[in-house]
Amino acid sequence: MHPTCPVERTTRSTPFEHVTRVEGCGVVEDWHLELDPSIPIDWVLASDVRGRAAIEMECDASALAVTTVAHRQIGVVGCGQRAIYLLVDGLWVANSITSR
Structure with a gap:
């Protein structure tokens, strides 16, 4: 979360097993x-x-939209393309990049 967002203005949820979503002050972050x-x-x-x-x-x-697909999988969309990234050894690695 943004460091200036007070804890009392944040909420946490678990959209997928082993994924924590933190929302607050207009920001949504998936861990x-x-x-x-x-x-x-x-x-x-x-x-x-x-x-x-x-x-x-x-x-x-700034033109990329990032969405959690599942634990250790995220989708990225932007500039007429979409990609799936996998979490490998603590880093996001492209699994596929295609044109829309």
Whole structure:
């Protein structure tokens, strides 16, 4: 969440097993649990994919919409393309990128 959003204005839900959604102050963030014990990261933010997707899709990061599809899977849509990213070793990795 945004650091200036007070905790009392946030809500948490679990849209998928091992995914925590935090909403507040007009922001929605999905956190995915990395279950591999060899990875030092516990939780990975879905929106962290924007930088990588912007490069791979040749699209401005602000034009990309990020949606959780399932635990360790997110969809990214923008600039006439859509992609599925998988959480692998604590990083979002493109599984497929197609034109719409």
